[in-house]
Amino acid sequence: MRVLYEAASEEGRDGFVVGDVNELFGKKGNFRVLQFSDTLVQGALDLDDPQRIVFEYPRAIIHLLEHNHSRLERVFQIGHGIGTIARHFPGARFKTAELDKRIVLASERYFESAV
Template sequence: MAGKAVHPFRRRVRHSVDLLPEVEISESGNIRSLHLGSATIQSSMDIDDPADLVLTYTRAMMGFLLWQDDPRHIVQIGLGGGSFSRFIDEYLPDAISVAVEINPQVISVARAFFQLPEEGDFFEVIEADGADYIKMFRESTDIILVDGFDDQQIVQALTTEEFFEDCKRALTANGMLVTNWWSGDKRYHSFLERLLAAFEGRVIELPAATHGNMAVMAFKDTPNLTSWDKLAARADELEGRFGLEFGEFVRRLKEANLHSNNRLLI
């Protein structure tokens, strides 16, 4: 749900699993994109710079680095075209990253056309239901990235109270859940209420620059870094390391969340 485009070139990939959306690939210039049963772009890759986060919602989701810039273990629910996997491989090479994807065709297409990192000790793709898979963890993953859309909307199973409780249980003490939601979804506020309840109010919203996507971040425990001055200093440091617009992220956090003159209120 990161915008719509019709491209001059499109390759159709037939799926073999009932009820899962059809996977398509499009290309425009040096940008290759993945679609699930519609013209909506689910994931994009710059062929000349695969680690670059092309879509603004993927950049916003990496805003968690303001608080967790050296995670040891990351679970991605929803592989898509592998944007997070490539970024993590490039910029967080010491992190163990597991991508969980329910659609085997998405996995096949990502491996064949989207330059996924080599699978091994630090990166693995698992075909599974992410809502079930996360139940395996107990205080053992630092970051959970959830980007679960089908061909029509946010996947319902990734927005339930049970799922949020499972995610909270899976996280380490300073862990974070980061999920991509569509702010125009009529269910958005009910999703947010469930997440706030599960994480006892420790939730913030970071709007993406375009398309109405929202990176919603939930903290296992209250973060230490909430001062605007310290967040700005942190953003300046991280921009050089990761090449993302962290200063802009801080500005949007201030616009979108409860705050005082001095700090973000979490």
């Protein structure tokens, strides 16, 4: 991993790393990841195809939102991560509860997430 940013653990907050990798879960490619430990990748961006949703759980949430709310306008979400869901709905207004401001700042800087 080529580390781009590292946030040390603080009282009550875990540390995390933002970095670029050439393989993610056995798949070759160019990925940027937000990682909380050696094995816990919280979010991933495909640098060759930034519109692609890499992980299944945000795809499932997006599917549920699209299926149940055809005209999505306002969303409250808990946990920002790399901003995958908000990025998928650019016309909706997102309000996000995130405990660690460093996650939001890293997401804006390294994952082009608009908060």
